[in-house]
Amino acid sequence: MVAPRPGVQLVTRIRRFAPALVLFVAVLFLWELAIRLFDVQQFLLPAPSVIAAAFAQNLDRLLFVGWFTTKEALGGFLIGCTAGIVVAFATARWSTMSQTLMPFAIAANSVPIIAFAPIVNNWFGVDNPLSKMLIVAVIVFFPMMINTVRGLTLVDPAALELMRANAASELQVLLKLRVPNALPYMFNAFKVAATLSMIGAVVSEYFGGSRSALGIFITQEAAQFRFANAWSAIIVASIVGITFYLAVLLAERLAIPWHSSVRSHD
Amino acid sequence: MSEVSPATAGQDVAARHSVTPVRTLPRWLRRVLAFLLVLALLALAWEGLKWLAGDPWRPESNPFGISHTPPFRAKIASDLNLPHLWDVVEAFGQPSRRNGPPLSAVLLEAALFTFREAIAGFLLGGLLGFLLGTLFAHVTLLERGCMPYVVASQTVPILAIAPMVVIWLKAGWISVAVIAAYLTFFPVAINTLRGLRSPDPMALELMHSYAASRSEILWKLRVPAALPYIFTALKISATASVVGAIIGELPSGIRGGLGGAILNFNSFYISGPQRLWAAIIASAAVGIAFYLLVTVAERLVLRSRPLAVEEGV
Amino acid sequence: MTVQAPIVSFAGVNKIFNPGSAKETVALRDINLAIEAGSFVSVIGPSGCGKSTLLRLVGDLIQPTAGEVQVKGKPARQARLNQDYGIVFQAPVLFEWRSILKNIQLPMELRGTTPAERDKRARELLGLVELTGFERHYPWQLSGGMQQRASIARALAIQPELLLMDEPFGALDEMTRERMNMELHNIWRQTGTTVLFVTHSIPEAVFLSTRILVMSARPGEIMHVVEVNLPVPRGEHTRAEAAYFEVEREVREWLRRAQGYSS
Numbered sequence: 123m124v125a126p127r128p129g130v131q132l133v134t135r136i137r138r139f140a141p142a143l144v145l146f147v148a149v150l151f152l153w154e155l156a157i158r159l160f161d162v163q164q165f166l167l168p169a170p171s172v173i174a175a176a177f178a179q180n181l182d183r184l185l186f187v188g189w190f191t192t193k194e195a196l197g198g199f200l201i202g203c204t205a206g207i208v209v210a211f212a213t214a215r216w217s218t219m220s221q222t223l224m225p226f227a228i229a230a231n232s233v234p235i236i237a238f239a240p241i242v243n244n245w246f247g248v249d250n251p252l253s254k255m256l257i258v259a260v261i262v263f264f265p266m267m268i269n270t271v272r273g274l275t276l277v278d279p280a281a282l283e284l285m286r287a288n289a290a291s292e293l294q295v296l297l298k299l300r301v302p303n304a305l306p307y308m309f310n311a312f313k314v315a316a317t318l319s320m321i322g323a324v325v326s327e328y329f330g331g332s333r334s335a336l337g338i339f340i341t342q343e344a345a346q347f348r349f350a351n352a353w354s355a356i357i358v359a360s361i362v363g364i365t366f367y368l369a370v371l372l373a374e375r376l377a378i379p380w381h382s383s384v385r386s387h388d
Numbered sequence: 389m390s391e392v393s394p395a396t397a398g399q400d401v402a403a404r405h406s407v408t409p410v411r412t413l414p415r416w417l418r419r420v421l422a423f424l425l426v427l428a429l430l431a432l433a434w435e436g437l438k439w440l441a442g443d444p445w446r447p448e449s450n451p452f453g454i455s456h457t458p459p460f461r462a463k464i465a466s467d468l469n470l471p472h473l474w475d476v477v478e479a480f481g482q483p484s485r486r487n488g489p490p491l492s493a494v495l496l497e498a499a500l501f502t503f504r505e506a507i508a509g510f511l512l513g514g515l516l517g518f519l520l521g522t523l524f525a526h527v528t529l530l531e532r533g534c535m536p537y538v539v540a541s542q543t544v545p546i547l548a549i550a551p552m553v554v555i556w557l558k559a560g561w562i563s564v565a566v567i568a569a570y571l572t573f574f575p576v577a578i579n580t581l582r583g584l585r586s587p588d589p590m591a592l593e594l595m596h597s598y599a600a601s602r603s604e605i606l607w608k609l610r611v612p613a614a615l616p617y618i619f620t621a622l623k624i625s626a627t628a629s630v631v632g633a634i635i636g637e638l639p640s641g642i643r644g645g646l647g648g649a650i651l652n653f654n655s656f657y658i659s660g661p662q663r664l665w666a667a668i669i670a671s672a673a674v675g676i677a678f679y680l681l682v683t684v685a686e687r688l689v690l691r692s693r694p695l696a697v698e699e700g701v
Numbered sequence: 702m703t704v705q706a707p708i709v710s711f712a713g714v715n716k717i718f719n720p721g722s723a724k725e726t727v728a729l730r731d732i733n734l735a736i737e738a739g740s741f742v743s744v745i746g747p748s749g750c751g752k753s754t755l756l757r758l759v760g761d762l763i764q765p766t767a768g769e770v771q772v773k774g775k776p777a778r779q780a781r782l783n784q785d786y787g788i789v790f791q792a793p794v795l796f797e798w799r800s801i802l803k804n805i806q807l808p809m810e811l812r813g814t815t816p817a818e819r820d821k822r823a824r825e826l827l828g829l830v831e832l833t834g835f836e837r838h839y840p841w842q843l844s845g846g847m848q849q850r851a852s853i854a855r856a857l858a859i860q861p862e863l864l865l866m867d868e869p870f871g872a873l874d875e876m877t878r879e880r881m882n883m884e885l886h887n888i889w890r891q892t893g894t895t896v897l898f899v900t901h902s903i904p905e906a907v908f909l910s911t912r913i914l915v916m917s918a919r920p921g922e923i924m925h926v927v928e929v930n931l932p933v934p935r936g937e938h939t940r941a942e943a944a945y946f947e948v949e950r951e952v953r954e955w956l957r958r959a960q961g962y963s964s
Contacts, residue, residue, distance in 0.1 A: 145537050167556075225419035226426035232627040232679035234634050237646070237671040240654040240664060245469050280794045287760050287788040287865075288808045289781055298807070302798040317542075325547045328638055329654070337548075344552055352552065359545050380798045380839055 168350045176350035177357065183339070188358045191327065191336035194251045195319040195362070198258020203315055205259065206266025207308070213267070214274035214300070224271060231264035236322065239329035249332040258322040262315040269311035273304025306381045309374045316370045320363040431473055443467045450474065471662045476669070479662035484653075491663060495649060495670040502637065502645035503674050505561045506629040509568020510678075513629075514622060517573045521580025525610070526602070531581070538574060546570050550636045561644070564636035568629035572622075579621035583614025616693070619686040626678045634671060646671045706774055707735035708863055708895050709759055714768030716754055727920035728754045732768070734914065734923060736897065738862065741889055743898045743906035743913045745952065747960050751921030752899040756867050759897060760788055772863065784812055786863040787856030791871050793848035795840040801851050802827070802836040808858040826854040829888060846877040853885070857892065864896045871901065882908050886935055903956070907948045908935060915955040925955040 150170050157169040168176075177184070213220045235257060242253035277300055285295045327337025336355055343351040375384050413421075438458070439445075442465035445456040451474050464470065480492040488494070520538075524531040546553075550567045557563035587609055595605045637647025646667060653664040716729040728751040736742050744752045757763045758770050761781040772780035780786065787808070795804045802823050809819040827833050830850040840848055849869055856864055870878045882905055889896055889909075900906050906913050913927040929948050931939055939945055 145533060221418070222422040222425060225422045229423055229676050229679070232623075232630075233672040233675045234627070234631040236631055237634060237650055237668045240650060240657070241661075241668065244654075244657050244661070245464055278794065280790050280792060281796070283757075283762050284788065284790070284794050285811075286762055287781065287786070288811045289784050290811050294811055298810070299796070302796065305798070321545045321547050324545065325550075325635055328551065328635065329651075340548065341551070344555075349552070356545060356548050359548055363545060378798070380841075382841070 168353065172350045173353045173357070176348075177354035180351055180354060184355060184358050187334055187336045187339045187355070188362060190251065190332070190334045191254075191323050191359070192320070192362050194254040194335075195258055195323040195366070197251070197255040198323065199262055199315055199319040199366075201255065202259035202262030203266050203312065206263045206311070207270050209263075210267045210270030210274065214271050217275075220271055220275065224268065227264050227268050227271075231268065235261045236326055236329075239326040243330050248330045251332065251335075254323050254326045254331065254335075257326045258319050261318050261322045265314045265318075266308070266311045269307040270304055273307030274300045276307075277303050305378050306383065309370070309378060312370045312373070313367060316366040317363060320359055320366060324359050434470065434473060437462075437465050438467075438470060438472065441465045442470065468658070468661060471665060476662045476665045479660070479666050484663060491666055495646075495666060498644065498646045498649045498667075499670050499674050501561070502630070502633045502647070502671075503678065505564040505636070505645065506568050506626075506633040506674075506678060508562075509565035509570075509632070510572050510622075510625060510629040512565065513569035513572030513625065514576050516569070517576025517621075518580050518618065520573075520577040521584065521614075522606070524577070524581050525584040535581075538577065542574050547632060547635050550632060551639045554636045554642065555639055560642060564633050564642065564645075567632040567636040571628040571632045572625035575621040575625050575628075576618060579617040580614055583617030584610040586617065587613045615690060619682070619690070622682050623679060623686070626682045627675055630671075630675045630678055646674065705738055708738040708773055709736040709897065710734070710771045711758075712769045712771075714758065714765045714770060716751070716758065716763065717766045720766065729758075730920040730922050732921075732923060736895060738895050739893055740911045741896045741898065741909055743900055743910040744916060745900055745903065745906050745913060745956065746916030746921065746924075747918045747956070748901075750916045750918050750959070752916060753867050755916075755921070756865050756897060756899050759863075760786060760865050780863075784808065784859055785861055786865055787858070787861045789849070789852050789856045789864070789866045789869045791868045793840065793845070793852040795848055795851060795855075797840055800837050800839060801832065801843070804840070804851060805855045805858055807855060812859055814859075822858065823854075826857055829857070829891070830854045830884065846873050846881060849873070849881065850884070853888070857888070857894070860892070862895060864894045866896060866898045868899050868901060870905065878902075878905070883936070885909060890934060903949055903952050904940070907931075907945060907952060908939060913948075913952055915952060915959060917959045924959055927951050927955070 154170050209223075213223050238260070239253070239257050242256050246253045246256075274296075281299055281303075282295070285299055290298070324337040324340070327335045328341060331338045336359060340352050340355045343349070343355065374381075378384055439456065441458050441460040441462035444458070445454060447453045447455045450472060458465075467475075480495075481490050483489060484491045484494050524535065546567060550564075553567060554563040557566060559566075584606075591609055591613075592605070595609055600608070633645065634647040634650070636642070637645045638651065642648060643652075649667040650664065650671070653667050657664055711732045711734045714729060714732040715727070718724070718726040718728055732755065744755060746752050754763065758765055759772060759777060761770075761772075761777040764778075770777040773785050775783075795801075796807070799807075802820075805823040805826055806819045809822065814822075824833075824836070827836060830853055832847060832850055832854065835843065835847070835851075840851070843851065849872075853869070856866075870881050873881065885896075886909055888894075896909075898906070898909060907929060910929050911933075912929060914923050915925040915927065916922065917924045927948060931942065931944055931948070
């Protein structure tokens with residue numbers, strides 16, 4: 123099996139995304155055209171050109187509030203994922219514990235955690251980024267824990283027999299078999315967490331937050347009918363979310379190059 | 389991963405690493421009991437924290453009639469931040485405003501309001517997603533052109549724009565349902581496509597050998613094969629729909645649902661946080677109930693199949 | 702004739718799964734056997750007769766309900782803890798996150814061998830199974846036959862005196878299978894390892910073994926022992942010899958009787 127030359131790989135990749143890119147540009151173009159031609163009310167959905175202008179105009183402020191909220195998202199991601207992994211390792215070790223905790227974690231994962239935003243705002247102060255960080259952490263905790271436990275426990279029984287046949291200790295089974303087996307599951311959770319973090323941070327700010335926050339910027343601009351500004355802020359949130367997701371994809375490619383989801387498909 | 393070893397052979401090893409309960413209760417019951425056990429432990433931890441570091445316990449304000457001064461003091465465990473559980477329970481029975489109906493009735497109505505939005509959007513989005521997925525499975529040109537776009541659109545933070553969309557559409561609870569539909573639509577479409585494509589090529593050859601028509605292949609082979617995938621997406625969407633419904637309700641126009649209740653009771657936090665907690669518990673209950681509904685539907689539809697190994701959330 | 706202690710011995714061994722419940726299954730009943738060091742013993746029998754169970758009892762992967770299993774003169778459990786045997790399953794069971802070289806090194810890592818020694822030995826083993834050049838490849842890049850060869854190399858990593866093999870070539874096509882039989886035969890001759898080999902295939906059992914145990918249908922018992930006195934080294938010529946067909950005939954006859962017990 124010979125890997126294709128890098129140049130060939132790039133061209134194939136471009137060709138795969140070309141139709142989508144074309145469609146995206148076409149939609150933007152048509153949108154702009156429709157608004158100009160038909161003089162559509164730009165009340166809630168301004169023309170792309172107007173949004174672009176608003177973006178350029180507010181760039182400094184957008185970067186400032188964007189970074190503020192990004193820190194909340196990152197902090198929550200780190201806290202939630204770490205906690206999820208630690209609890210998962212403890213849980214997977216004893217099967218009674220995992221039988222007890224997993225149903226709870228799955229149920230808790232279906233709870234709208236965002237509803238707790240007012241509570242943490244009252245605990246730590248509305249302006250405090252820690253409140254939003256905690257919400258993000260809890261949102262991210264459950265998928266991380268669930269996936270990690272599954273990855274550590276759903277191991278090929280034949281592989282477990284092999285380790286037993288070689289007199290492996292529990293620790294060796296954990297380090298050499300369960301953990302590598304769990305990595306693909308964990309990266310699935312990281313991807314979910316990456317997507318949820320920024321959204322979680324922005325949306326939890328809708329329940330109240332600091333004036334330096336992106337979510338507050340959005341609600342304030344929307345309340346004053348400056349929708350182009352609000353949209354440009356949403357685009358910032360989108361970009362951060364996508365970047366975060368791509369970063370996880372890159373990490374996945376580096377960490378588990380052997381996994382079928384990461385290998386190039388012919 | 390390699391095949392599983394012969395049934396008898398791997399049994400002892402498998403037994404040590406999987407479920408070996410002492411009691412032989414049905415699986416679902418064990419799960420419910422486990423859930424309740426963890427809740428009980430959390431309740432214990434809650435009151436335990438207040439015992440150690442909360443506000444003093446006064447005999448007239450707790451059901452045990454005891455008086456206690458905690459050895460430590462932590463702001464987070466105060467009666468304001470962490471109300472006693474029995475106070476929250478009591479709040480359910482009290483009216484939420486003067487001469488009004490008890491809180492439980494108010495929250496139930498709000499919960500049903502939110503639930504209606506969520507499930508309407510969920511069903512609409514699910515149906516549309518299924519149709520789109522089926523379309524993509526049959527018309528590869530459409531898929532090639534639109535699929536990357538469909539995937540990328542998942543990164544549009546619909547939750548972030550939910551309040552604005554709700555204002556824009558000006559249709560009350562229907563607008564919120566649209567949010568829920570959006571959140572359901574894409575995961576279902578993508579999973580439908582994956583599921584419809586999942587059958588073994590040999591199964592397809594079998595159908596062709598019977599000269600089965602395209603629609604026969606679709607309904608007799610592809611759709612049944614796709615159902616587990618679709619249900620995975622539906623479980624995620626159920627939760628997302630409830631979150632979307634609550635967020636969509638945040639703008640002042642919609643007061644009938646849980647989002648409105650949360651905002652309302654949040655403004656009365658200082659005078660009594662119990663009602664806010666009650667509203668949050670109601671929201672949690674709606675989320676869990678919806679998820680359970682989908683799970684039960686899944687069990688019913690897929691009842692004849694071997695228990696699937698879940699690959700993750 | 703040297704009288705050596707058998708490398709594997711079973712004394713009155715029974716194995717019952719789920720005893721006392723509705724799903725109780727008697728897999729093996731009253732097994733007594735002794736396997737000489739250096740021999741190649743195949744176990745053949747109808748599906749579900751307990752061949753794999755027998756193998757796993759030797760490996761202490763399951764425990765007998767009654768009776769005693771000894772390996773190298775010690776209880777099977779002790780032999781397992783001392784890593785006295787290597788095992789090859791039906792599927793290669795290679796770790797997909799490890800290269801071929803690292804997969805082979807697994808038993809040595811578990812034993813605590815130094816990295817330098819591990820590397821050297823693993824490369825030797827790759828040469829033995831004719832996979833030189835594939836050190837850095839990953840399992841998914843290799844064919845089924847090659848993966849099985851790698852798993853055989855892994856089983857031999859710490860030079861065990863006993864090799865347990867559970868239908869290792871079952872998933873391969875006929876020609877690859879015959880080739881693997883030849884290679885396994887050569888490895889057996891070179892290393893002098895005792896092999897306990899579970900198989901479905903009569904030609905395979907006859908070609909490889911010095912002795913064949915024919916088992917009855919469940920509950921499994923050893924119905925008949927066939928001594929295979931074909932000369933060693935064996936090769937293509939062996940399959941054409943009259944004696945070869947004689948042995949095949951004998952095994953086939955007893956297998957037919959073994960199937961008969963179940964109905």
